[in-house]
Amino acid sequence: MSKSTNITWHDAAITKSDRRIQNRHGSCVLWFTGLSGSGKSTIANAVSSELHRRGINEYVLDGDNIRHGLNRDLGFSDYDRTENIRRIGEVAKLFVDNGTVVTTAFISPFRSDRDQIRSLFEKEEFIEVYVECPLEECERRDPKQLYAKARRGEIKDFTGIDSPYQAPERPEITVRSDLLTVKDAVGQIFQYLQEKNII
Template identity: 60%
Template sequence: MTKATNLIWHESEVSKSDRRELKRHKSAILWFTGLSGSGKSTISSALEKELYIHGIHTYRLDGDNIRQGLNKDLGFSPEDRTENIRRIGEVSKLMVDAGLFALTAFISPYQGDRTLVRELVEPDEFIEIYVKASVETCEERDPKGLYKKARAGEIKGFTGIDAPYEEPAHPEITIDTNVLNVEEAVEAIVDYLKENHYL
């Protein structure tokens, strides 16, 4: 891949602080990570609705949606997974600069990839939310029928079956969906945002 040279970043006359002041709240990446079927998309969608009701400006990025557009050229090799997360990280960073809460729901199985995204933004602008559920639980749910296909050998490199998932070492929030329902999960995240002065 040829890298462009002689690039200059053009600063805007409207700053991130200006945009936050206009919206009357901080901005950050809410990074949902966990196995397929753990509840990332469901919880992030419910959280987006709850924040919208309270006048909070958000945008939600979901793994399946992004792979139909921005990342439709990527597969599921380790290298493509890393590039998938890198691109999402860069898009999410722009959203934070725009004064939004970027809600991202991606398996993002590698700790190193999540760390790289964290390092793209300021220390308080990345909130890792580990949506925790065992492989057994996710396989019982199997909302997309993917575990069944992986067990049958129809899908190769499936996270949790024949590809690794590296659990977050120190997530800001852990949501155990074996214990919490969607409403309780949303409440826990909103409580964290209030207690830490994001809202």
């Protein structure tokens, strides 16, 4: 619910369709979700790099990077996690309206939050990419030593340890990052984008 009053929506002179025609490709959000250490950021950036190489307008919204700026006022309570995802969803929508293929890499642990973001987009604009990886493998990788800190009690409300992760029930794409190379994962995602005539 908006707290703003006396405001009116102003239609833009240039539409999303206009931008897509000019760009010669569609736009969407690839919403990467999964446990910490599953490979979300790595795969999202690899996809973005390949899009850029092909001349497709792209941008990456990464969870840690966003918390250094736009969402630096948020912690990791359930409320703050929900607000974190809400803000990112609104930013991603702006990129899609701009005719961009935007990739997001956020744990986004709650199904209800991801469903709420999906509702912001038109059909087939929101592509949920579940980067599936067993907790044991994520802990083995532990690139930021976050699981080790959580196990020692140094980090509270850590997803997968003392805060839940709700896996997607019907994602558009499931990437088994414990079984696939990054290159193969990128290929899987590009096949989907091509089948949907986004690129």
